[in-house]
Amino acid sequence: MQTMSPNHTPDSASAFQLKGSMLAITVLELARNDLEALDRQLAAKVAQAPNFFSNTPLVLALDKLPADVGAIDLPGLMRICRHHGLRTLAIRANRIEDIAAAIAIDLPVLPPSGARERPLEPEPEVKKPEPAPVPPPILEPEVRPTRIITAPVRGGQQIYAQGGDLVVTASVSPGAELLADGNIHVYGAMRGRALAGIKGNTKARIFCQQMTAEMVSIAGQYKVCEDLRRDPLWGSGVQVSLSGDVLNITRL
Numbered sequence: 001m002q003t004m005s006p007n008h009t010p011d012s013a014s015a016f017q018l019k020g021s022m023l024a025i026t027v028l029e030l031a032r033n034d035l036e037a038l039d040r041q042l043a044a045k046v047a048q049a050p051n052f053f054s055n056t057p058l059v060l061a062l063d064k065l066p067a068d069v070g071a072i073d074l075p076g077l078m079r080i081c082r083h084h085g086l087r088t089l090a091i092r093a094n095r096i097e098d099i100a101a102a103i104a105i106d107l108p109v110l111p112p113s114g115a116r117e118r119p120l121e122p123e124p125e126v127k128k129p130e131p132a133p134v135p136p137p138i139l140e141p142e143v144r145p146t147r148i149i150t151a152p153v154r155g156g157q158q159i160y161a162q163g164g165d166l167v168v169t170a171s172v173s174p175g176a177e178l179l180a181d182g183n184i185h186v187y188g189a190m191r192g193r194a195l196a197g198i199k200g201n202t203k204a205r206i207f208c209q210q211m212t213a214e215m216v217s218i219a220g221q222y223k224v225c226e227d228l229r230r231d232p233l234w235g236s237g238v239q240v241s242l243s244g245d246v247l248n249i250t251r252l
Contacts, residue, residue: 028086029061033069035076042084053085061092063112074101096160096179099198099220109220111200153178153192174214183207195222197242206240207252218242223249 030038046053058081062072078088090108093099102109147161149168155175159166166180171188177195178184183205184196190208197204197219204218212235215224221242228234228249237252 025057025059025089026086027059027061027092028081029064030072030077031064033065033072035073035080038077039080039083042080042086046084056086058086058088059090059092059110060088062098063092063094065095067095071097072101074098074107075105094199096158096198100177100179100195103195103217103220103222109200147180152188155192180204193217196240202242204242207238208240209237209252210235211238211249216240216247218247221245221247223247 042053060077060081065072074091081088088107090110091098091102092110092112093102094112099109146165146167147159149159149166150170152170153159153168153172153176155173158177158179159168161180161182161184163181165182165185166178167185167187168178169187172178172186172190172192172194174191176192178186178192179195179198181197181199181201181204184194185207186194187209189210190213192213193215194206194208194213195215195217196206198217200219202219206216206218211228211233213225213228215222216228217223218240219242231249233249233251238249239252241248241250
């Protein structure tokens with residue numbers, strides 16, 4: 001008879017549990033694109049309350065930035081925060097360039113907040129930060145007319161369908177990028193990047209007559225070319241949908 005060693009457990013034993021938890025998350029709401037000023041001002045805050053800034057989990061809120069401030073150096077911003085003890089878990093954003101920058105470094109993107117948040121000032125070594133307000137439910141983006149593109153989309157082009165679906169009846173070249181708050185339909189060869197539901201619409205889908213994409217993404221969850229090539233439906237007509245945090249690829 002085979003005996004079981006003291007350190008061995010049967011395969012049926014659960015290896016993990018999923019539990020809900022209220023964590024203290026600090027939101028750093030960026031008001032302007034000035035990393036040097038941010039570095040100086042964070043240093044002053046750290047001097048007031050060093051313990052507050054010791055491995056503090058952080059959400060970087062970029063959704064209140066003016067539209068014309070220019071591109072944010074997201075890796076540089078995260079390095080400044082990390083230098084002062086703030087550990088970035090995710091960003092909150094609504095500008096396309098900020099969302100794309102976060103996806104490029106595998107950083108989760110939260111939808112813009114509609115809730116009123118109180119300013120959080122660390123008190124010198126007295127109180128610990130309170131949990132951030134529970135974010136409001138994700139609202140469906142405003143529905144706008146479908147944007148239809150009939151010309152080929154060349155490498156380096158970026159096309160965005162705000163508030164609705166994007167339909168491309170021609171081919172999409174490598175290096176091109178399609179973005180939509182709703183669904184994306186491509187009726188030619190799809191060889192670029194397709195990001196649907198970019199403001200958090202988890203019901204969005206991507207439809208391709210010929211899937212040879214560099215990347216597909218729905219509501220921040222994505223697969224890159226290396227993953228897509230291993231799929232048996234590579235090069236076929238497919239639809240991409242989101243279930244939980246998993247992208248499902250099925251035949252049209």
